[in-house]
Amino acid sequence: MKFTFAPESKPLAGFTIKRAIDRGGFGEVYYALSDSGKEVALKLLQQNMDIELRGVTQCLNLKHPNLVTIFDVKTDHDGDHWVVMEYVSGQGLDKALQQYPQGMPMEQVRYWLSGISEGLSYLHSRGLVHRDLKPSNVFRDGETIKIGDVGLSKFITHSRRSANTQSVGTVYYMAPEVARGRYGKEVDVYAVGVMVYEMITGVVPFDGESTAEILMKHLSEKPDLSRLPVHLRAVMGRALEKDPDKRVGDIKIFKQEFERAIFQRNSSTEIPEDSFESHLATPAGAYDTSVGSHHEDTSYVKREVNTLLTPMLFLFLFLISGLLFAASSTRAGMPVFTVVIALALFWVAVSLFTKAGAAAVSRGFSAIVKGPPPISNLWDKKHKIQKSQTADQYRESNLEKTQIIREAERKKAEAQRRQAHNRNRQKPYYPRALTPRTPRIISNRTRLYNLSVSMIKAAICTLVIVVGLVCFTDGSLFQGAMGDMSRGVMRGYNYAPFCLLTCGTLIAAWSVLAVAKLTEGKPYDQSTRRIIWLTTGAVVGAVIYLLQTEVLMTTIGSAKEDYLGLRPLFDAVGPNSLVLVNGQPSLFSYVIFFGVLFCFRRWWWHADSFRPRKFRVLSVLITVFTAYIITAIWAFPMIPAMCWAAIISSVVQLSASWIPAEQRFIEMKGGAQ
Amino acid sequence: MGFFTSSSRQDHSAKSSAGVSYLLWIDGVGTYLVYLPETLRIGGPGETGVTSGLASDWADLSLLANLSRHHASIIRSGENYFLEAQAPVFCNQRAVNDRVLLTDQAALRLNTDTVLTFRQPTALSASACLEFTSHHQPQQRLDGVVLMAETCLLGASSENHIVCPHWPGTVILYRQGNQVLCRSRLNIDVNQVAVSEGAVLTPGSLVTGPELRFRWEVVA
Numbered sequence: 001m002k003f004t005f006a007p008e009s010k011p012l013a014g015f016t017i018k019r020a021i022d023r024g025g026f027g028e029v030y031y032a033l034s035d036s037g038k039e040v041a042l043k044l045l046q047q048n049m050d051i052e053l054r055g056v057t058q059c060l061n062l063k064h065p066n067l068v069t070i071f072d073v074k075t076d077h078d079g080d081h082w083v084v085m086e087y088v089s090g091q092g093l094d095k096a097l098q099q100y101p102q103g104m105p106m107e108q109v110r111y112w113l114s115g116i117s118e119g120l121s122y123l124h125s126r127g128l129v130h131r132d133l134k135p136s137n138v139f140r141d142g143e144t145i146k147i148g149d150v151g152l153s154k155f156i157t158h159s160r161r162s163a164n165t166q167s168v169g170t171v172y173y174m175a176p177e178v179a180r181g182r183y184g185k186e187v188d189v190y191a192v193g194v195m196v197y198e199m200i201t202g203v204v205p206f207d208g209e210s211t212a213e214i215l216m217k218h219l220s221e222k223p224d225l226s227r228l229p230v231h232l233r234a235v236m237g238r239a240l241e242k243d244p245d246k247r248v249g250d251i252k253i254f255k256q257e258f259e260r261a262i263f264q265r266n267s268s269t270e271i272p273e274d275s276f277e278s279h280l281a282t283p284a285g286a287y288d289t290s291v292g293s294h295h296e297d298t299s300y301v302k303r304e305v306n307t308l309l310t311p312m313l314f315l316f317l318f319l320i321s322g323l324l325f326a327a328s329s330t331r332a333g334m335p336v337f338t339v340v341i342a343l344a345l346f347w348v349a350v351s352l353f354t355k356a357g358a359a360a361v362s363r364g365f366s367a368i369v370k371g372p373p374p375i376s377n378l379w380d381k382k383h384k385i386q387k388s389q390t391a392d393q394y395r396e397s398n399l400e401k402t403q404i405i406r407e408a409e410r411k412k413a414e415a416q417r418r419q420a421h422n423r424n425r426q427k428p429y430y431p432r433a434l435t436p437r438t439p440r441i442i443s444n445r446t447r448l449y450n451l452s453v454s455m456i457k458a459a460i461c462t463l464v465i466v467v468g469l470v471c472f473t474d475g476s477l478f479q480g481a482m483g484d485m486s487r488g489v490m491r492g493y494n495y496a497p498f499c500l501l502t503c504g505t506l507i508a509a510w511s512v513l514a515v516a517k518l519t520e521g522k523p524y525d526q527s528t529r530r531i532i533w534l535t536t537g538a539v540v541g542a543v544i545y546l547l548q549t550e551v552l553m554t555t556i557g558s559a560k561e562d563y564l565g566l567r568p569l570f571d572a573v574g575p576n577s578l579v580l581v582n583g584q585p586s587l588f589s590y591v592i593f594f595g596v597l598f599c600f601r602r603w604w605w606h607a608d609s610f611r612p613r614k615f616r617v618l619s620v621l622i623t624v625f626t627a628y629i630i631t632a633i634w635a636f637p638m639i640p641a642m643c644w645a646a647i648i649s650s651v652v653q654l655s656a657s658w659i660p661a662e663q664r665f666i667e668m669k670g671g672a673q
Numbered sequence: 674m675g676f677f678t679s680s681s682r683q684d685h686s687a688k689s690s691a692g693v694s695y696l697l698w699i700d701g702v703g704t705y706l707v708y709l710p711e712t713l714r715i716g717g718p719g720e721t722g723v724t725s726g727l728a729s730d731w732a733d734l735s736l737l738a739n740l741s742r743h744h745a746s747i748i749r750s751g752e753n754y755f756l757e758a759q760a761p762v763f764c765n766q767r768a769v770n771d772r773v774l775l776t777d778q779a780a781l782r783l784n785t786d787t788v789l790t791f792r793q794p795t796a797l798s799a800s801a802c803l804e805f806t807s808h809h810q811p812q813q814r815l816d817g818v819v820l821m822a823e824t825c826l827l828g829a830s831s832e833n834h835i836v837c838p839h840w841p842g843t844v845i846l847y848r849q850g851n852q853v854l855c856r857s858r859l860n861i862d863v864n865q866v867a868v869s870e871g872a873v874l875t876p877g878s879l880v881t882g883p884e885l886r887f888r889w890e891v892v893a
Contacts, residue, residue, distance in 0.1 A: 007698050007888040019698040142808040666847050
């Protein structure tokens with residue numbers, strides 16, 4: 001985010017900008033100190049300047065603890081307009097919402113709503129409407145909730161309601177009528193409704209991929225109130241009404257209804273019949289909490305009337321047919337009697353062969369036996385009893401639901417607290433040292449560079465060590481008691497053993513460095529690493545064997561003394577002997593020795609730049625001991641083996657790159673690519 | 674444990690010196706105190722008439738709160754931090770009699786209502802942070818204090834000492850001898866000079882980069 005003014009700038013006399021705070025829809029906001037040390041927020045008006053200036057001027061003398069105070073409006077030397085405001089340090093509602101992606105605890109929702117409603121109520125009482133309420137404009141400064149960007153507010157009078165045609169505000173919180181250029185205080189209630197919805201559920205009621213889509217949803221789509229607790233659906237539905245005339249008109253009333261819904265002081269919040277609320281799905285057999293009491297009354301009466309209609313009709317017909325029968329038996333004679341009987345039979349048939357009819361007959365008989373219920377009972381007494389029972393049941397069930405929900409919320413909050421506490425307690429304590437096990441990202445360029453440097457160093461180290469060996473010993477370490485490596489080199493007649501030791505060491509050291517560097521920082525598991533190193537060792541062994549037998553055609557110490565008097569466990573692998581007829585190790589012997597040596601030692605630890613120390617004598621000794629064990633199991637000249645192991649281990653450690661512990665973290669996090 | 678005594682006043686006032694703590698003014702994020710010494714003394718307001726944004730004669734962090742002039746100390750020892758009480762102090766609701774080892778997310782209550790939260794956001798650095806949970810602030814408003822051991826990380830993720838939500842990468846401040854250097858994988862400029870390796874931060878240095886800017890200022 002780029003800002004116009006740098007820290008320590010003084011574009012406005014008397015104020016020093018210390019840092020930028022944010023960039024809003026109307027301009028940049030800076031944190032500044034006055035010459036005497038008072039902290040303020042300076043807002044540079046850049047866009048929609050007329051609207052902002054008008055609004056700010058109107059709000060200059062507003063004073064309320066829940067509104068961000070505007071101190072002054074100033075103009076700098078360049079003619080730019082600055083608004084000098086109270087600096088609010090606390091967290092914005094947007095940040096608080098990010099902390100609760102599944103919705104805030106209800107206590108916090110009430111806390112935020114309480115501050116917002118107080119501030120807005122004050123603003124509305126002064127005839128102003130905010131128009132741009134959104135989470136990023138609501139702050140928590142210590143224990144106080146503050147509404148910012150009050151400068152966008154406009155005077156609202158009935159005559160000017162439709163005068164403002166420029167759409168401002170954030171589309172997620174924008175009331176449908178704003179799209180038509182209509183701004184009343186209902187737009188703020190709608191925005192608060194959306195914010196409360198978001199606070200409870202963690203999501204806005206209308207979301208989309210484009211502004212147009214969201215706006216269209218505001219205009220036409222019903223909000224999904226099923227995400228809200230049952231007891232809050234009615235009040236939230238009223239706040240999110242599309243029609244501003246049907247919406248809760250006053251923020252205080254909304255807050256009161258919201259509080260009342262939470263505490264279930266009055267569960268019969270009414271919602272107009274034509275609102276989206278009436279279309280909400282209700283469980284079968286249960287009264288919908290969103291349906292008002294009048295709806296309940298009407299439906300109850302209708303159902304009662306339907307229930308009683310059939311027996312009443314039955315009785316009526318019975319009485320009429322009885323009268324007719326009496327009359328016909330005295331005066332009219334058989335034709336009338338026959339017609340009456342036919343009618344009665346027809347009616348009985350209809351009653352018996354239809355489901356409704358059967359039910360009606362049974363109710364009818366019941367009515368005959370018990371006698372018809374008095375009309376007064378039907379419409380007054382019974383209804384009243386039933387109504388009061390229903391209301392009680394309804395209230396009880398709602399109270400129960402609320403208690404369950406509240407209990408669930410309490411448990412959820414408790415579980416979250418416990419979880420966080422446990423997480424903190426069980427947080428593993430990691431040693432702060434970075435080791436070769438630490439996975440890290442190393443660029444290929446860095447790997448290649450380090451490898452090249454290490455290989456050059458390895459060549460130098462190998463030469464130094466081998467030359468030292470030649471100069472200060474007779475070479476029997478490598479060539480055995482009868483060897484003449486030193487003499488051959490010194491006198492210039494046999495360089496082959498010297499070359500074998502040098503080149504063999506170099507091949508092994510380079511292979512170790514290359515493989516270690518390629519796998520450095522990668523999270524391989526142990527078995528994968530061992531397989532890689534076993535393969536590398538086997539290849540190295542084969543190459544050294546070829547070097548000895550095919551290129552240099554020389555020997556290494558293989559006399560009995562070179563086995564230190566020990567007899568290896570195995571001198572053959574299957575049909576293949578590990579020792580040739582001349583006592584020299586075979587190809588299999590080389591492959592097994594180097595393969596196992598590479599596999600058993602952690603060579604990547606030798607060559608990793610995060611190894612604990614640059615050079616460890618203990619590592620060399622362990623490698624030598626490993627070589628000793630291997631040669632004690634599989635036949636390979638023991639003294640040359642240990643000699644090679646010591647030199648390779650030393651060369652690798654001396655030549656591999658190494659980063660001191662205190663630099664590792666910096667290298668890992670901030671190393672130039 | 675004991676309350677303020679005249680000897681402690683003399684000892685500690687001698688230790689305070691300029692250049693041991695710095696202010697980081699970070700655009701879009703906040704103001705942070707980066708404190709380098711091993712001991713941070715916390716206390717209430719200093720003497721009337723003596724105006725200092727952050728410190729008093731008795732405390733390195735002087736809060737506008739109902740506290741003793743030297744109420745408690747936070748001491749770094751290697752990779753560990755200890756809270757040493759000079760007046761009533763509670764750590765995670767438990768009274769601290771003398772000294773207690775601080776762990777990540779420890780809530781430190783000084784006297785009755787001043788609460789600070791101690792954090793060690795990453796195991797890879799011994800540096801720690803203090804947050805003003807109860808909104809009691811020094812005269813110069815801060816968003817947090819970084820007790821910098823070797824490094825101080827600034828970046829978007831929560832494992833940084835200073836979380837800068839919209840930054841594209843991490844910037845590291847680290848100590849080298851008596852100097853504090855700045856380094857990043859991002860292309861950053863220090864005082865409008867591009868730096869690829871660590872650049873020394875001097876008082877007043879302005880560090881800029883893609884979507885980030887902060888100023889490094891010595892505490893007077």
